[in-house]
Amino acid sequence: MRIRTAAALRGVLAGALALSLATGCAKGGSVGSSSNTVTYWLWDANQLPAYQACAKGFEKENPGLKVKITQMGWDDYWTKLTASFIAGTQPDVFTDHIQKFGQFADLKVLAPLDDVGIDESDYQSGLAANWIGQDGHRYGAPKDWDTVALFYNQKMVKSAGLTAEGLNNLAWNPKDGGTFEKAIAHLTIDRNGKRGDEPGFDKRHVKVYGLATNGAGDADGQTTWSHFAASAGWSYTDKKRWGTEYQYGSKTFQSVIKWYFGLARKGYMAPLTDWSAGANPANAQVASGKAATAFDGAWMISTYYGMKGIKLGTAFTPVGPTGKRATMMNGLADSITKNARNKPGAEKWVKYLASDACQKTVGRYGIVFPATPDGTKAAVAAYKKKGIDVTAFTKPVADKKDATTFSYPITNYAADVVALMKPAMQDVFANDAPVSGLDKTNSQINFLLNQ
Structure with a gap:
């Protein structure tokens, strides 16, 4: 009974999403989005200041473009994100979780990032590969990692x-x-x-x-x-x-x-x-x-x-x-929604989020470990400045001889x-x-x- 119920609910959601993508209700795009604004959602309040700093750096490099950041709690985040896909009010870009990725990719509500220029070798091993869908397209740009x-x-x-x-x-x-x-x-x-x-x-x-x-x-x-x-x-x-x-x-x-x-x-x-x-x-x-x-x-x-x-x-x-x-070793990513209103601006923002410039900025806040090696180094230095030794988290990633790192299960x-x-x-x-x-x-x- 549980299986039929869960699958049925998934079918209802898929149908609603398909309808929204095929009809005018999706044309409104992201709330607050426009040709000179990129809307971005994240859930972690601790990381908000770091990404506000990244937004300033991005806006300086891209005159005329603004980033509007919305932060909400974990549970509200996923509920409202799912509802936004149905209502056509989805953000241009959002922080994605590997546990949710499979379903979003299967429902075809994500935009491929093949042309954003993500090079897997620029990030900690394995992080970028996790965001390749079953169709061979990339749907997430590496953001950070944790152990x-x-x-x-x-x-x-x-x-x-x-x-x-x-x-x-x-x-x-x-x-x-x-x-x-x-x-x-x-x-x-x-x-x-x-x-x-x-x-x-x-x-x-x-x-x-x-x-x-x-x-x-x-x-x-x-x-x-x-x-x-x-x-x-x-x-x-x-x-x-x-x-x-x-x-x-x-x-x-x-x-x-x-x-x-x-x-x-x-x-x-x-x-x-x-x-x-x-x-x-x-x-x-x-x-x-x-x-x-x-x-x-x-x-x-x-x-x-x-x-x-x-x-x-x-x-x-x-x-x-x-x-x-x-x-x-879990890793978050930034994804672009399929019906993002400002697709060109969204692609520029995601590319900047995945860059060393933003990742080192985030690292200096000492809140998370950014996906790039230099971003991670900046975070380790920030923690050290606070008197915190993070070796127990970083060594298993740096030294594979005595430790095994593994990912969330990635399935439909x-x-x-x-x-x-x-x-x-x-x-x-x-x-x-x-x-x-x-x-x-x-x-x-x-x-x-x-x-």
């Missing part, structure tokens, strides 16, 4: 007798958790002061969890289980990009999930009931002193290091059964995959449902992708 690392409370780590060097050399396996689980257990303290690895530990009344929870991970597990699954040798689909078979039914994947969620059942990781994407995400659990560590993305660096009264550190993800550590029906996996993963996490139940969910997803 995942372990944030930790330095005081709690020191009190536990652990060190930064030790945290950077942890290893794990799905049988006994390895030195990673031992460290997380030792960082856990119950209401009586007993640590998780001490006799008498009360897992029902935990005062400080060794590891915060970031939810069940839905279909990608970016800041939860993805780095464990990848370092065990698992991959989301049968192909690096545009796969047609998901692999959630893999015994390797299911053994990882069983172990990972088992940390909560042992009392070492905060339970799903402690998590809320809005009210109590992983960073809030660390900020409140409820958790000693948390896996999170590079986009959260400023948030963690801005916590009052807490001195933070970061460590690499642990080495897995493959002998290597792993981290998802991404929203449908999430709709199916989200309740299934929450059931395993919250209700201790058998991981073997993911076989059925995986079959439903693959049926959808290949119907």
Whole structure:
């Protein structure tokens, strides 16, 4: 039933978009757009000042052209963007996410960027290639990238007798958790002061969890289980990009999930009931002193290091059964809408956004890691100036010898995959449902992708 419902909703959206593109309702173009204005949407308020600075640089190089930037929150952003395609009020250019790319490309609401002049070698490895559609056309210009690392409370780590060097050399396996689980257990303290690895530990009344929870991970597990699954040798689909078979039914994947969620059942990781994407995400659990560590993305660096009264550190993800550590490397891009009112101006703006000039400007704000190497260097220097060491995020990208970077799964029906996996993963996490139940969910997803 879920599959039919999700596919039906997708069909309705596709029909509405097709109708809007074929009728006059799309002719109005972007709200506020004109021949001398380029409209641009983004969701991250922290990045707004950096892109306002880029807009000034662009306008100076392109007299007579203006950039109108609109920023809104993550959830509102995607809702309004989808609605804008239907209403014909879409922006000329918008910040695109790889998780959404497949559906937008399939619905043909994006303009090809083949003539913008994007050279893949100008960016961090793999970022540009992710934005090639199944038709061979490019639909995104590399913008920035992020990886995942372990944030930790330095005081709690020191009190536990652990060190930064030790945290950077942890290893794990799905049988006994390895030195990673031992460290997380030792960082856990119950209401009586007993640590998780001490006799008498009360897992029902935990005062400080060794590891915060970031939810069940839905279909990608970016800041939860993805780095464990990848370092065990698992991959989301049968192909690096545009796969047609998901692999959630893999015994390797299911053994990882069983172990990972088992940390909560042992009392070492905060339970799903402690998590809320809005009210109590992983960073809030660390900020409140409820958790000693948390896996999170590079986009959260400023948030963690801005916590009052807490001195933070970061460590690499642990080495897995493959002998290597792993981290998802996500990359955003800028896309032009198919019915952009100011297409020539949009192409110039996207080319400028992807240039070293803009990327170094963004890097100097120390908010994200821009896609070009020089932009990344500018960001690293900006973080260093703030007293923040970002090696745990940058080294896996620079040095592939001991680390594996991987992307979000890039397939059609991404929203449908999430709709199916989200309740299934929450059931395993919250209700201790058998991981073997993911076989059925995986079959439903693959049926959808290949119907």
